[in-house]
Amino acid sequence: MSDYRTENPATGEVENTWTTLTDEQAQGALDTAHKAFASWRDEPLETRVAVLSKTAQAFKDQAKELAEIAAREMGKPLNQGVEEAELCAQIFAYYADNAEDLLAPTDLGPQGARSSVVELEPVGALVGVMPWNFPYYQVARFVAPNLLLGNTILLKPAEICAASAERIESMLREAGLPQGVYQTIHATNQQIADLVADPRVAGVSLTGSERAGSAVAEGAGRNLTKSLLELGGSDPFIVLGGNIAKTAETAGFARMENAGQACNAPKRMIVLEEHYDEFVEGLVSYVSGLKVGNPLEDGTDMGPLSSVDARDRLVELLEDAREKGATFHTGGTVVDGPGAFIEPAVITGITREMRAFEEELFGPVAVVYKVGSVEEAIELANDTPFGLSGSVWSDDLEKAEATARRIEAGMVYVNEHGTTAAGLPFGGVKRSGYGRELAENGLHEFVNHRLVRVSDAL
Structure with missing residues (x-):
């Protein structure tokens, strides 16, 4: 049986399967994401905003169909699935509507020079490891701010949520996202570890169990890769x-x-x-x-x-x-x-x-x-x-x-x-993880806060 499958939890029936990537395919996906970053980061802000706005509208328009997919994948009642899709629409719209303010440079004042300004710059290809319980929402809160920044994304869905992940990618592509900027990867845990160890990966975000979070954090720390973890709660x-x-x-x-x-x-x-x-x-x-x-x-x-x-x-x-x-x-x-x-x-x-x-x-x-x-x-x-x-x-x-x-x-x-x-930060402390998603905070995890300081000529 394939690791990636839709096994309807209401009936126990396997409705669809997907082939897991080979190691060569996983590396190829990273090659593509790394190359796509060079062009995506330089796209005009209005281009990135347009993609997010169109994706927000797609979540609204397709909410019922998206809910049906989630119901078959992980058992969410239809009304709750529709609400989740509508929340995703709000998240994409928030980052689109507030893009200029969110990405505006911060003027720190001269401080002994002509100017001191902090700018937000994308950092590169990111790996996202997603859970099954909110197959749209938890993807949206990672993806929306990072696409706005200009990062590229390799998204590993939960093994039981490949169908919803495919739909998200298709909506983004239909909204005008260029090839290679966002890729759904049916990867193994070892392939994810190998990607995180690659210097071309600038960061990894995981939402899931403590066990999975510990494994990803260990690999990220060993390779000095920025990580964000959203784990359990009580x-x-x-x-x-x-x-x-x-x-x-x-x-x-x-x-x-x-x-x-x-x-x-x-x-x-x-x-x-x-x-x-x-x-x-x-x-x-x-x-x-x-x-x-x-x-x-x-x-x-x-x-x-x-x-x-x-x-x-x-x-x-x-x-x-x-x-x-x-x-x-x-x-x-x-x-x-x-x-x-x-x-x-x-x-x-x-x-x-x-x-x-x-x-x-x-x-x-x-x-x-x-x-x-x-x-x-x-x-x-x-x-x-x-x-x-x-x-x-x-x-x-x-x-x-x-x-x-x-x-x-x-x-x-x-x-x-x-x-x-969309405008409220989400994240925890202690063994619930670290880092924040959503709101302005969601833009400050996988970003270069670049100081640009200009002094007078000597």
Whole structure:
């Protein structure tokens, strides 16, 4: 069986396969990207902007079809796939519409010379290693700013998301992107390592697991190649007060979207004791009412997990928690029949002896903790090797904001969780990775901040 394939997680059927590159083909792709950089970087800004604008429109126009591809690849319900495509349209449009301001030189003042200016210059060919859970969005946030800069891209999709990756490349080409500037490569892990080791590769961006991130970072460091990593998360969702019933429903929606397969989903709900019972009751009511089924059918709230292997890894963690005394209020059982379905779960009573205390539950599982004070909530929130994002919920905004600022994470929110927009930076700290994507920050990762200083003639 080919490593690159569409294996419908709702049916278990293999619908398409792709041939993995040979080593010679992988090197040929880099040759092409390196040569294309010489011309792409010198294209007028308006040419690059036009490509991004047309790509944004393509994401809007083809949203339903793109959603259908994602549903077959990794199980995302159609309405969520459409929303993902529309978010990609916003990202491409953001960089197109704000290009001149984002790329404008920074005047540092004379400082003893005639002028001191910092300019943003592209650096070359980049390698992107993408995951499967948001097959369009996570590509868009890497690709859009770097194409605007003038970098070229070799994009390795997840093995189960070759179809969506092909569609992105075709949209870019139809938008006028020259041959070789963006290439989808069905590469092996070793071929990626070889590319990163090549001095013609200026940077590598990976979104994925800690294991994959460690391997890429090791290779990049050994070869002095710039890297950006967006890895796992165990985001706290701290409930201090306010409308508890509504907050519980919001927590359920945020946790269960995309079948819980999001790095920045609220994975640990930390609730003050006086609100705990009401919150758990509301959360269980919401989660138990979700319709689990075929992602291609209207009315489906949650599809399957991305694969049977992914489901079984989650079940292993759930069984460990169950055997060690965790309370399952609803769900957590495998759905009989074909596909990678599991009933969404709400769990309490997680302790340090359970693997679920530290390991990321990448699936539709909401874990709720009871705490007696704000201090205890903050201590528990930060008691994790991850640091992607977190949120605090209360009608006392001053208290909530003060609490949010004490969460050790790259992104913190008050009365919302995981909000993503083209103009908001995305990234984490600790074992959630390093670097930032989106917003202006997304232009400052793979770029030469070149100082140009002019002094008077001697």
